[in-house]
Amino acid sequence: MTSRPPSYYHVFDALKQPGCPFCRLLTRDAHAFIDSLLYEYSMDRGVQQRFQAMRGLCNVHSWQMTTLHGRSSNVAVLQEVVIKALLGVLDDAPDLSDDSRAAGRGFLGGLGGSAKDRAGEQLAARLDAREPCACCQTLDEKEADYVEVFVGHCIPAADGANDPADEHAFTAAYRQSDGFCLPHMRQVLRRTTDRAQVRLIVAVQRAIWSGLNAELETFRLRSGAVGDARDSWRRAIANLTGEQAVFSADRNRS
16 A cells, blocks of 8 residues: 555545544644644743744634633743743834933834834734744644645546556545635635536535535524524535634635
């Protein structure tokens, strides 16, 4: 049997679980990244310096840190190094007294416009993050790998390509899955050049959306709907936007 990368088996297993397989994997990956960061690296000086440059993780992943039990002291360590860095920026700010602004002294002078007008703008720039959220970067890399795995191994049987039984099982698992959320479907389609594969994706997604649409209609028309229709509106949100916290402000949905 041909050797497969670990991500192949991760995607294969996720296809058998409810919801978008990529969202499921990335939710797990974010948790693993944050847990490792706090447990193993919060005292690492290099990590702390990068944390300073990032001004901490993004909003979504910073709040995810608070959900890990027993890690509050590690969170405090990393937040402290960021706060100290920000205090250093404020301490190094130019003299903002009225006399200073009028005279245009310090590094603000001679840069065009009045010092008074530019003081806030330049200070804000120094408070900006110098690096993107490390967790978001990791998820971008993982996401690209999962998309490549899917595109490379989900081959419609009608094409007669790739005969190993595990690849047929991979495609069968996709046919029976909950498909992709809309953002991940777009990513997969942009990486797909095989027309038969595009037809497969369209067929699977059409069936999923048709069923979801019928459930939404049932929920809307029948007060107190039971069964699958009862949570159809929640699943519709996940299907259209991705699972909660998978796409932070620093990550692209396209």
